[in-house]
Amino acid sequence: MYGTNMTVRKRLTWIFLLASLFFFILIGRLAWIQFVQGEELHNKALEVRLRDVPVEAKRGSILDRNGKELVTSISVDSIYATPGHVKNPREAAEKLAPILDMDVDTLYKRLTRKSSFEWIKRKVDNDTAQRVRELNLTGIEFVEESKRYYLKPTLAPHVLGFTGIDNQGLIGIEKSYDEELRGQPGRIVVEHDAAGRPVPEAIHQYIPPKPGYDLVLTIDETIQYFVERELDKVVAQYNPKFALVIVMDPETGGILAMGNRPTFNPNNWQEEPREVWDKNPAIWYNYEPGSTFKIVTAAAALDEGTVRPEDRFFDPGYIKVADRNIRCWKAGGHGSQSFAEVIQNSCNPGFIAVGLNTGKDKFYKYIEAFGFGQRTGIRLPGEAGGIVIPQKSATTLNLATMSIGQSIAVTPIQLVTAVAAVANDGMLMKPQLVKEIRYNGKTVSTIKPEKVRQVISRDTAHQLCGLLESVVAEGTGRNAFVEGYRVGGKTGTAQVVGERGGYVDGRYVASFAGIAPVDNPKVAVLVVVAEPKGGIYYGGQVAAPVFQAVVRDTLRYLGIPETPGLVKPKEPWEVETPRVEVTVPNVVNYPVEDACRAIQAAGLKYRTRGEGEIVYEQTPGAGARVNGGTTVILELQPVGKRKSGDPVTVPDLRGLSIKEAGNLLENIGLRLSPEGSGVAVEQSVKPGGKVAERTLIRVKFEPPRREPAKTSPEGGTVSRGQDKLENPYRD
């Protein structure tokens, strides 16, 4: 018996089929989501669940041209917490607080915050990190970050620059090469629930950062040191508004040294006013070069053939140009002289005559060719371009004054580059600061010296070099004379153009531009001392001695053979003092008695300071060349009791365990940053090297070859965390 009729049954069948169809559509849809869109959506899901904390990349080091580290990034540990994993936050906070010098409540709050990542303290020193590690707290973890460290804070801070809080380059090379130095940040990835809390068995990943490239500069640490030393003397003597020295290798355009005063410590740059560090006068200062610019005038005239060295000039003490009388610096004038003598005497009327004779078009051709009025393109932030009166509007008077380096503004880098071109057979080079980029100690790219253009002919260049030599040998540049070397150069004394235009009385720029040795130039040097105080302001008096000292030490350091018999001609009033130079022996870490004996044996006197058995420090340092009879000061006091800031001699750590090395370094006021485990095989500062107190010495430890690695208990205490974090930098 069927109570249900046919229509109903048919319709019920239809409904069933339709329902099934709909359900199969859902299966299709499910497949679409799980397979076709699967990966994309799954990745999105991970993105939603995972949160990253960026990890700084280790910033590349900056080395001098011989590979000596000037700036480095030291690895420091930053401590963070995964609050959900901290078992007993109150107890953990109480344990951490004294070590980290932090407030217990602040710590407790951080440890209980609903997040999976909380910084506890960033960039702590090794000692603190080690003590926190020893607490062995779950949920308290470490990540390696880097901290910029300027190993030689007195050397070229304006050039090297410094970085900000997040290791971003702010000025100098740190800024202009930021991209190369920066590296790529890594990440810490932690899985969270929707409330932002870490979940059980969370995905926890460390994606290591990629360290930045190392830069090898053209700067030579030693030459830079000579420059800084001489600048210190200038400051002590003249207290100028500022002073700068640039040493350039004429052949490559490489900057060997660049120093400025006033200066600052890049490790504590915030302590100095902004104007001290935010501009690098060597590339930014627009000034009237005065007589140093006569090198350019002479180059143009000689190259164009509008003058020959033997051409005669008569200087009555002034020259009349466009109804104006321009006076020579020497009252009464130089009388009759050859062009060579005009240069030696730096005679204004002579140069003006030469300049006018050369003519505006030709003179401007050389001004431009030497690169004045435009930036040299040195890769440093904040370069100025100098100011040149446009050729169209330049009057004859302008031409006349430009011939003697007035009514034109140049930057020191422009001038030294131009002088270097004269030294480099007339070829102008682009100033260069970085010669090589390295990654993990391997050369990634070498930056070739860049030729800009041939400005004057080889012959003109050689001729001019000879003339410049005569300036030093017989003319106004006598104070630049370097015994044993043939040097050439030109003095300059210009008045400062005041804020309202016009020259200001009593404010001068003393400068000296020169090359050495003239027969095969190795350096072009510019010394600028702006607004020296105390009444002496002539370039020949203020700047030339700086040139002399820098060039003398540099050429000796570079091992340039001396030309025998080159002795500075004596002025009749000069009294000769007998000088015997001796080398100071190394007595650091010697017993006092032995040290005294050694010093006396070297022909020196000594004086001890403090009480003790061992010489901790000596001044002047080992290897210094001093006059016989100089007193060497020996410090006998242990480091801890001494005022900080004195350099410390690094001992030989090879063969020591981490513990032994740590103890030794701590005793003499240094800090250890161990890498690896085992016995010390390599140290970041060579034995005998001098570093500032509290300097971190990175030491590489390796398991002793003959023994299995596990027998090094000290190695074992360097926690796994550190090994894990250091690895990314090793490969």
Added chain:
Amino acid sequence: MRMRRRATDFVLFLTVLTLLSIGLVMVFSASAYFAGDPEGPFKDPFHFFKRQLFGAMLGIGAMFFMMNYDYWRLKRWVGVMLITSFVLLVLVLIPGIGMEFLGARRWINLGFFSFQPSELVKICIITFTAYGLARKKERVQNFTTGLLPFLMVAGAAALLILAQPDLGTAATLMGTIFIMFFAAGARGGHLAGLATVGVAGVVAAIFLEPYRMRRFMAFLDPEADPTGAGWNILNALMSLASGGLLGTGLGQGRHSKFLFLPERHTDFIFAAIGEELGFIGGCLIILLFILLVWRGFRIAITCPDAFGSLLAAGLVSGIALQAFVNIGVVTGTLPVTGITLPFVSFGSTSLIFSLAGVGILLNISRYCTPR
């Protein structure tokens, strides 16, 4: 009428028990992290599982009771059922009696558990409609006398449900009634008219209510508001996709567990299943529902009398529609509406009455005459 009882539809029985078991396990798996959160309101990973287990036991009791309660006896209770339904639907709307949760009054708090009247109402309205349509026989072809009375009763109930507001339940109820009209032999023209009015009604309900409109826009483009209206659907899709073919494994779901998936143990439990059990698990659920629908309609078709046939068709359509809408929502096939997956989602009332409905189906199956 008195007939010899046969064996009950064992396939249907097993299908439902399988769904119920999967549901119990998945409710626990999906809710444990949330429920066990020491800072959360429950602090007990078993909170929802225990309640679901309780509901399942009551539901199985109800199922066995209805399995043995001859379905035609239900005709006697139709009047009582209608009155009870409307009283409850009005009561639940009264603040103080109806419990408000997430902006909707759908539950009456009975202390030990919260009762959701609309679950009972569905069965009552279906029974009433089956009873009425069976009596009208061929007169269902007349709109005014054959369909309109049931339409008004069901429509009134649906409007009260809509007032909670609960568009999903109201719409599935009306959809079920519509299927019953079709099954009973209503004219094509009448049905087309009704379908038009119904669709227009749903569209109006969406467009007149800003939150529904937002959900609808999020359905069209979930990425437009990923942390707002699109959040539910996006996280449901991400959970599903995280499962792949085999799933992350039971209890190993992460996206569904860690609070990203909303309503993870109720409306969106299918997404949790998709993540932990993968495509295989999701397919199994859908296939089980197809099996259930097949057995249900087989019962309806082979049932000896019109009331039983329409009652079976109504009950199984209700379940099928709800399952389809739920899975449709979770897979982003339909706009989001709050509706549970029968037998699987957390919800004691729903379990009890769904299982009671299956009990009725099973009882009908005992009187079927297979061809």
